[in-house]
Amino acid sequence: AAEKGRGLETIYFVAHGSSFNAAVSVAGFFSKKAHIRAYAYTPGNFYTLGNAITQEDHESTLVVIISQTGTSTGALKILEYVSNLGFKTLGITGVCGSPIADKADDVLYLLCGEENSNAKTKGYSATILLLLLLALSIGYHNGTLDSIEKQVCLNELECMIQKIPEVFEQAVEFCKQT
Numbered sequence: 001a002a003e004k005g006r007g008l009e010t011i012y013f014v015a016h017g018s019s020f021n022a023a024v025s026v027a028g029f030f031s032k033k034a035h036i037r038a039y040a041y042t043p044g045n046f047y048t049l050g051n052a053i054t055q056e057d058h059e060s061t062l063v064v065i066i067s068q069t070g071t072s073t074g075a076l077k078i079l080e081y082v083s084n085l086g087f088k089t090l091g092i093t094g095v096c097g098s099p100i101a102d103k104a105d106d107v108l109y110l111l112c113g114e115e116n117s118n119a120k121t122k123g124y125s126a127t128i129l130l131l132l133l134l135a136l137s138i139g140y141h142n143g144t145l146d147s148i149e150k151q152v153c154l155n156e157l158e159c160m161i162q163k164i165p166e167v168f169e170q171a172v173e174f175c176k177q178t
Contacts, residue, residue, distance in 0.1 A: 004062065004088070004090070004106060005034070005062075005134075005137070005138030005141055005142055006141065006142065007059065007060050007142075008034070008036050008060055008061070008062055008138065008142070009036060009037060009057070009060040009061065010036060010037045010038075010039075010056055010057075010060060010061045010062070011030065011036050011037070011038045011039070011061070011062045011063075011064060012039050012040075012041065012046070012053060012061070012062070012063045012064065012082075013027065013038065013039065013040040013041070013064045013066060013131075014040075014041050014042070014043055014046050014063060014064070014065050014066070014075055014078045014079075015040070015042070015043075015065070015066035015067065015072075015075060016042055016043065016067070016072055016074060016075065018068070018123060018124040018127070019066040019067060019068055019092075019123070019124075019127055020040060020041075020042050020066075021124065022066070022124055022127035022128045022131065023040035023064075023066060023127075023131065024040045025128060026038075026128055026131040026132060026135065027039065027040050029131075029132060029135055030131065030134075030135040033135045033136055033139040033144070033145050033153070034135045034136075034138040034139035034142065034144060034145070035139065035142070035144040036138065042074070043072070043074030043075055043077060043078045044074060046078050047078075053082065053085070053087070054085065056087075058085075058086045058087055058088070061087055061088070062087070062088050062089070062090060063078070063079075063082045063087050063088070063089050063090070064089075064090045064091075064092060065078060065079045065089060065090070065091050065092070065100055065104060066091075066092040066093075066127060067091075067092075067093050067098070067100050068093060068094045068095075068110065068115070068123035068127070069093070069094065069095055069098065070091070070093035070094070070095040070098020070099055070100040070101050071095075071098055071099055071100070072100070075100060076099055076100060076103070079091070079100060079103055079104060080103070083103070083105075088105055088106075089103075089104045089105045089106070090104055090105065090106050090107070090108065091103070091104030091106070091107040091108070092107070092108050092109075092110065092127065092130060092131075093107065093109065093110065094109060094110040094111070094112060094115075094123055094126070096109060108130060108134070110123060110126040110127060110130060111126065112125070112126035129157070129161075132153075132157060133157075136150050136153055136154065
């Protein structure tokens, strides 16, 4: 984040499904904490609505391609498109050696393990957490977030994570009762 986030003014998130939902959920936080304009697009919307990227400065814009499997065809097409335009890219995926991991300039791994269902609950949660941490790190290294505010946010995230087992039990109990 210190190296890649320095001087960033704009970040584009491109993803499908739960990865897109995670990007939409975090875009406002990213803008607030890192002082970076943040946009979230599906690959299809990026093609039809994302022509604005051609007006962006290459040095101050980052395109983040998110695919939990690293094989999303639409995301890969956008990755190739923006790379050919000369923009810096960051791939976020759960699979080492996936096409997105191999083709992006840089890659961050979700490290949430395999998810053997179509509902990507672990991947979604890991994507949100990774994007929140990235926003905090970039904001801190760019000087838009001081160490105290960063630590307050990290403490809050830790508190939420520690509550997961309790919330899980409450959800199971709710399902049993209803």
